[in-house]
Amino acid sequence: MSGPEKLLDPGVAERVLARALAHGGEFAEVFAERRSGLTLAIDESRIESVQSGVEEGAGVRVLSAGTTYFAYVDGLDPADLERAASEAAAALRGDRAEPQALRAQAPPPQPIERPPGEVPAARKAELLRELDERARSAGAEIAQAMASYGEARREVAVANSAGLFSGDDRTRVRIGAQAVARRGGRVETGAETLGAARGFELFDDDPARIAAGAARKALTLLDAGPAPTGTMPVVVGGGFGGVLFHEMTGHGLEADHVQKGASVYAGKLGETVAQPLLAAYDDGRLPGEWGSDAIDDEGTPTQQTRVIEDGRLVAFLHDRRSAAKESAAPTGNGRRESFRHLPIPRMTNTYIAPGEAEPEAILGEVEKGFYAVSFAGGQVDPATGDFVFGVNEGYLIEAGEVTRPCRGATLVGNCLQALAAIDAVGNDFWMKTGICGKGGQKVPVGTGQGHVRIASMTVGGTEV
Amino acid sequence: MTDLAEQAASAVQRAVAAGAGDAEAYATEAENREVRVHGGKVESLTAATQRGLGLRVWIGGRVGYGFGTDLSAEGLEAIAARAVEAAGAADEDEFAAPPTGNRKPPDVSGLSDPSRAESPPERIAELALAVERTALEADDRVAAVEQAVYFDSGERVAIASSSGPGGEYETTSCYAYLQALAEAEGEDGRETGLGFGLARGPAGLDPVAIGREGAERATEMIGSSKPASGSCPVVLDPTVAAGFVGLLGRAVGADAVQRGRSPLAERLGEEVAGDAFVLHDDGLDPEGFATAPIDAEGTPRRRTALIEEGRLRTFLYDSYTARRAAAASTANAGRSGYRMPPGVAASNLVVRPGTVSLEQLLVEAGEGVYVNDVAGLHSGVNPVTGVFSVGASGRAIRGGERAEPLREFTIAGDLVSMLRAVGAVGSAPRWVPFGGSVSVPSLLIGEMTVSGS
Numbered sequence: 045m046s047g048p049e050k051l052l053d054p055g056v057a058e059r060v061l062a063r064a065l066a067h068g069g070e071f072a073e074v075f076a077e078r079r080s081g082l083t084l085a086i087d088e089s090r091i092e093s094v095q096s097g098v099e100e101g102a103g104v105r106v107l108s109a110g111t112t113y114f115a116y117v118d119g120l121d122p123a124d125l126e127r128a129a130s131e132a133a134a135a136l137r138g139d140r141a142e143p144q145a146l147r148a149q150a151p152p153p154q155p156i157e158r159p160p161g162e163v164p165a166a167r168k169a170e171l172l173r174e175l176d177e178r179a180r181s182a183g184a185e186i187a188q189a190m191a192s193y194g195e196a197r198r199e200v201a202v203a204n205s206a207g208l209f210s211g212d213d214r215t216r217v218r219i220g221a222q223a224v225a226r227r228g229g230r231v232e233t234g235a236e237t238l239g240a241a242r243g244f245e246l247f248d249d250d251p252a253r254i255a256a257g258a259a260r261k262a263l264t265l266l267d268a269g270p271a272p273t274g275t276m277p278v279v280v281g282g283g284f285g286g287v288l289f290h291e292m293t294g295h296g297l298e299a300d301h302v303q304k305g306a307s308v309y310a311g312k313l314g315e316t317v318a319q320p321l322l323a324a325y326d327d328g329r330l331p332g333e334w335g336s337d338a339i340d341d342e343g344t345p346t347q348q349t350r351v352i353e354d355g356r357l358v359a360f361l362h363d364r365r366s367a368a369k370e371s372a373a374p375t376g377n378g379r380r381e382s383f384r385h386l387p388i389p390r391m392t393n394t395y396i397a398p399g400e401a402e403p404e405a406i407l408g409e410v411e412k413g414f415y416a417v418s419f420a421g422g423q424v425d426p427a428t429g430d431f432v433f434g435v436n437e438g439y440l441i442e443a444g445e446v447t448r449p450c451r452g453a454t455l456v457g458n459c460l461q462a463l464a465a466i467d468a469v470g471n472d473f474w475m476k477t478g479i480c481g482k483g484g485q486k487v488p489v490g491t492g493q494g495h496v497r498i499a500s501m502t503v504g505g506t507e508v
Numbered sequence: 509m510t511d512l513a514e515q516a517a518s519a520v521q522r523a524v525a526a527g528a529g530d531a532e533a534y535a536t537e538a539e540n541r542e543v544r545v546h547g548g549k550v551e552s553l554t555a556a557t558q559r560g561l562g563l564r565v566w567i568g569g570r571v572g573y574g575f576g577t578d579l580s581a582e583g584l585e586a587i588a589a590r591a592v593e594a595a596g597a598a599d600e601d602e603f604a605a606p607p608t609g610n611r612k613p614p615d616v617s618g619l620s621d622p623s624r625a626e627s628p629p630e631r632i633a634e635l636a637l638a639v640e641r642t643a644l645e646a647d648d649r650v651a652a653v654e655q656a657v658y659f660d661s662g663e664r665v666a667i668a669s670s671s672g673p674g675g676e677y678e679t680t681s682c683y684a685y686l687q688a689l690a691e692a693e694g695e696d697g698r699e700t701g702l703g704f705g706l707a708r709g710p711a712g713l714d715p716v717a718i719g720r721e722g723a724e725r726a727t728e729m730i731g732s733s734k735p736a737s738g739s740c741p742v743v744l745d746p747t748v749a750a751g752f753v754g755l756l757g758r759a760v761g762a763d764a765v766q767r768g769r770s771p772l773a774e775r776l777g778e779e780v781a782g783d784a785f786v787l788h789d790d791g792l793d794p795e796g797f798a799t800a801p802i803d804a805e806g807t808p809r810r811r812t813a814l815i816e817e818g819r820l821r822t823f824l825y826d827s828y829t830a831r832r833a834a835a836a837s838t839a840n841a842g843r844s845g846y847r848m849p850p851g852v853a854a855s856n857l858v859v860r861p862g863t864v865s866l867e868q869l870l871v872e873a874g875e876g877v878y879v880n881d882v883a884g885l886h887s888g889v890n891p892v893t894g895v896f897s898v899g900a901s902g903r904a905i906r907g908g909e910r911a912e913p914l915r916e917f918t919i920a921g922d923l924v925s926m927l928r929a930v931g932a933v934g935s936a937p938r939w940v941p942f943g944g945s946v947s948v949p950s951l952l953i954g955e956m957t958v959s960g961s
Contacts (some may be wrong), residue, residue: 087767090601094594097575097847098586099560112552118559118577131555135629151571165597177848188768224769224892231892271897273737302548305690306654308697386552419797423883427654427689427700430916432899434888454888454897454918454959458697502734503961504897 047150048201048211050254052076052102054146056122057203060104061143063129065066065205068138069108073204074129075341076102076120077383081167081196086172089180089189094165104128107365108136116384143205149343151338153213154223154331156243157374160195160217162424163244168193169221171247178252179223182259185266188224191255193217207288210343216241216334216488218477221255225262232268232451234261239477239488242332261418261437264449269502271438271453277413278455278501279406284418284476286491289324290394291424292431295482297326297351297359298377298389299366301426308429308460309357318463321399324352326361328376328392334477335393335490342378342387345448349375351394363389381485388483393490399469403495406468408444414503415439415446429459443449454504462498470494513676515579516668518832519563521591522588524670528565529594530606531588532805535579536846541629543658545636551655553629562846565591569600573849606671607827607837613801613808618794619679621709624660632658635715636684642719643688643703649730650723651698656686660710665800670761675808680708681797683941684718689725699732699913701725702747702881706797706941725880728903732913734960735904741876741931742956743869743905743918746938747952749859751885753924754943756787757854759894760814760822761840762829764852771894771923772820780820781927785951786860787815789824791839796856798945804843804850814857818928826852828885859948861910862933869934871908877958878903878910878920886944894923897959917960929954 048054057074064072078100085093100369102125103116117124160168174192179189194217201211218239225232236254240246280288293309301307309317320472328346330336339345342364351359360366363378366389379390407415415438422433435453475492516533523531542554561584562575573593576587640656660682668674685704691697703722707713721857744752765772772780781787793799803809805827813821823831827843829852842853872880880902889896897920904911934949 084594084597090599092571092598092601093573093849094571094598095573095575095847095849096590096594097562098590099575099577099847101577114552114554116554116556118557134555135553165593169597231890233890233892264701275961304654305652306687325898338757384556384558386554420888421884425700425883427687428698430899430901432884432888432918434897448771452890452895452897452920454884454899454920456899456916456918458916502916502959502961504899504920 048209051078051199051211052201052203054209056125057209058143058146060125060129061203061205061400063126064104064106064133065141065143067136069106069136071107071205072143073202074102074104074125075383078199079196079382082192083192083194084168084172085190085192086176087190089176091169091172101383102128104132105386106132112386114386133138138172144207146203146209147207148209150210153338154241154336156215158244159215160244171251171331174252175219175221175255176288179221179259182256183263184359185225185227186223187226188258189255189408190222192220200341204343204463207344210271210311210339212338214241214337215243217244217246219251219254221258223259224260225266227266230266234258234264234265237477239334240332241334242334260449265451268449268451271450272414272440273504275500275502276412278498278503279410279413279415280496280498281417282470282472282494283474285416285496286395286493287419287422288433289396289476289493290391290489291422293463294391294394295424296426297360297361297460299360300389302360303366303369306427314356315357316355318352318355318466320355321469322352322355322466323331323397324395325350325397326377326391326394330393333393333475333490334488336437338377340376341380344374344376344378346376361389361391379487381487385485390482390487391480391489393475393492395475395492396469396496398471398473398494401468401470403470403472406495406497407441408448410441410444412426413441414453415441424459429460432456456504457501462501465499466496467499468497470496509678510666512664513666513668515561515584516666518768519561519584519588520668520670522584523563523565523591523619526588526592528567528592530566530670531956532564532606533561534804534843534846535666536663538663540661542895543633543636543638547654548637550633553633560846561587562849563587563591564849565595566604566606569602570595570598570602571604572598576846577878579941587673589624603725603828603832605831606669607807608671609807610672614792616792616799616801617741619677619799621680621712623709623711624680624682625663627710632710635710635713636807637685638715639684639719640807642716643686643723646720646723647727649690649692649727650658650688651691654687654689655680658684667802667806669806675802675806677801679800682707682710682713684713684715686719688722688726690730692730695731699726699729702940706939729901730912732915733875734916735914735958736961737959739955739957741873742953743873743876743878744951744953745880746873746948746950747940747942748879749948750940751882751943753859753946753948755889757857757944758891759923760824761852762775762823762825762833765823766829766832769892772913775820778820780924781815781818781819782930783818784862784933785815785927785930787823788813788858789840789854790858791932792854793856793858795939796945798855803841807837807839807841809839809855824852824854826850854944855948856945859933859937861935861937861949863935866934866936866950869932869950872903872932873950874908876905878905896920896922912934917958920957926953926956
């Protein structure tokens with residue numbers, strides 16, 4: 045049985061919802077969750093930090109006259125859930141409202157071939173030893189290698205006063221590798237990750253390649269010079285390069301920011317925000333991708349949402365609440381880190397669709413510019429559109445050729461200008477994993493794109 | 509013994525019965541509340557109870573960790589079994605052993621503020637609304653407040669161990685913040701400004717000061733432009749300085765040092781900062797939010813000089829790194845909750861205030877940049893080398909005074925060079941919760957790379 049009944053008895057759910065609406069409210073919901081996981085790491089060629097845990101709990105919310113009343117508890121005993129319902133309703137002063145009878149309907153979860161919980165811990169330790177060896181064998185200048193393994197399973201059930209009763213069973217696995225290269229006093233680091241909403245089968249195809257990749261990055265940086273400073277064309281690499289779009293545009297499309305006027309994209313629906321060559325999507329249904337789930341954390345099935353079409357802004361990303369505010373349909377983007385958090389509009393897998401340009405041509409047309417292959421991370425102020433990105437692998441472009449590696453570069457800009465300045469999108473395409481933070485909540489997200497060129501952007505380096 | 513201390517002790521016994529040589533349990537129970545307001549209305553009101561337990565076990569030199577939310581007898585049994593199983597997957601570590609020592613923890617009072625429990629939801633909602641209202645009324649150019657938030661927490665912690673150290677304590681804390689949005693006619697775009705305050709209880713928060721700070725920080729940025737690239741004196745606002753001090757706190761952690769991942773690894777006793785910069789780790793500062801009688805593995809908290817007369821005096825140790833270095837623990841085991849085993853972490857990082865007012869710091873800077881905010885401290889820093897390049901915004905300094913607003917620039921350098929270039933330390937410190945618990949005044953950095961247009 046994989047339905048929501050396994051976690052949350054429908055009779056209990058109905059009682060909890062009735063109690064949540066005992067003092068009024070337009071909507072009530074109970075979200076129950078059981079999360080279990082295992083993480084381990086290798087450092088100094090020694091397996092350590094082996095951690096294993098199980099957490100259970102539930103959150104109950106009541107919506108009334110624009111205010112959300114929320115309570116959460118650890119534990120899934122009926123008494124725990126009813127206590128949460130009473131706490132959520134405690135500040136309300138209205139007349140009882142009646143929830144509708146529940147109708148169970150849960151789409152199938154992402155398929156998992158080999159549940160990681162069934163794989164012996166020793167096999168996971170062995171995987172980390174492979175990563176460690178691969179990184180250390182990449183060159184004499186590799187001074188250190190670290191790697192980590194993490195698996196998590198989240199079983200969730202959600203029931204609401206509109207009669208929805210759904211659930212999901214989510215398994216994710218992820219490994220990360222980090223290498224430190226040293227030459228004299230010079231020390232550089234490189235990192236790579238591999239993750240998916242899949243089982244242990246993800247590691248069938250030479251997973252230790254990511255350790256080799258991390259080591260290569262660190263070694264490359266040993267030869268790096270200072271990053272250039274100034275305004276120039278910037279070519280962004282595929283895969284994790286998509287974090288740029290995630291940060292500079294994706295967050296501004298989340299409807300809660302938009303509705304508060306705290307997004308530079310507020311009021312721009314239907315307007316041209318990019319050149320016609322640009323199309324972009326958020327898609328929580330991509331099979332096995334890191335940001336994919338069967339339903340969002342309000343029970344809405346996930347979907348593909350086209351957000352930019354031919355350079356025009358065509359959709360925002362909604363949870364139930366933001367959708368109701370403008371009589372739109374929820375887009376399956378109501379996500380929460382856990383039962384301890386309220387759902388808010390969040391991206392799932394966000395990507396720039398492949399274009400027509402050859403990556404070589406995108407680089408070849410640049411006289412003098414910067415090639416940002418991957419980022420250490422970045423952040424954006426959705427209200428102003430100002431963003432900043434740390435580049436962890438970057439190169440100079442001179443006369444159409446990728447030349448010397450640079451370290452310590454930062455890209456700084458404003459999203460409206462940078463998005464409009466994208467003048468080439470590559471026909472290569474892949475996705476990478478990310479952990480996105482917003483409002484104190486972290487959720488897994490996928491980012492993706494091919495090579496993308498921004499005609500003009502500020503590069504902040506150490507070279508003056 | 510309280511229920512929580514009993515559960516911790518019971519978990520330890522169960523782990524030993526399940527095959528652990530030694531065990532240590534960390535149990536926590538918390539009540540949290542949060543209010544979010546927007547547009548004069550309460551957007552959400554949250555009430556929560558949380559509990560959980562983390563169990564660290566040693567089997568020879570192998571260490572395992574288990575955690576869970578079920579603290580019933582069966583639940584504790586399951587956590588013990590998971591921890592013991594986890595240890596089986598770990599490799600031997602010759603330095604792995606449980607913390608020892610039976611020193612009596614110091615008496616630390618004032619960690620709990622009764623005003624938290626005495627404030628009903630209506631009162632804390634009014635506090636958050638007052639923060640928003642103050643910002644909107646402070647200046648016509650404040651167009652909106654994206655969100656004003658109040659949060660408070662009351663937490664109990666109990667630690668039990670088969671090897672000695674343990675104890676329990678209770679703390680309360682609360683904070684409020686807002687993000688104000690400002691715009692002006694004839695100017696493109698809008699500006700945001702953060703205002704915040706923190707205290708042990710709501711009675712210690714000043715909603716008017718918080719609202720005004722958000723409004724001022726947003727409105728002062730109207731009409732901002734990029735500075736010219738170059739090297740110049742830089743004054744760091746306390747909120748910005750705190751982020752860098754937090755980085756420094758990680759760099760002096762013995763764990764990073766022993767694993768060769770700290771820019772300070774080979775510099776014990778060396779000159780690493782300007783004379784004006786004096787830094788302590790103080791786990792007992794009555795005003796600090798990391799203050800407690802014991803650290804996360806039960807060692808009594810203390811005060812440790814880190815940088816004095818410009819020299820690096822010591823690293824920060826927990827029991828494991830202390831054993832590895834044949835040193836004593838500085839009581840710097842920290843935790844980010846029961847889900848994670850303890851690791852080396854600074855407690856309260858306190859930069860000694862200087863005698864120079866902010867006005868004098870600006871005069872000393874002469875021509876330069878005042879940095880009000882940085883972005884990307886998590887992504888723009890190489891933790892091994894301390895080399896950083898982060899996005900920044902702030903004000904120009906002209907003729908020793910703050911002048912036009914600046915945005916979309918970066919400041920770059922490396923941590924040690926920046927510390928050595930500290931020319932003067934301001935006289936008005938502030939507690940800042942970003943990057944740990946840090947108390948720091950404004951800092952004057954003699955020279956830094958600024959990249960703009």
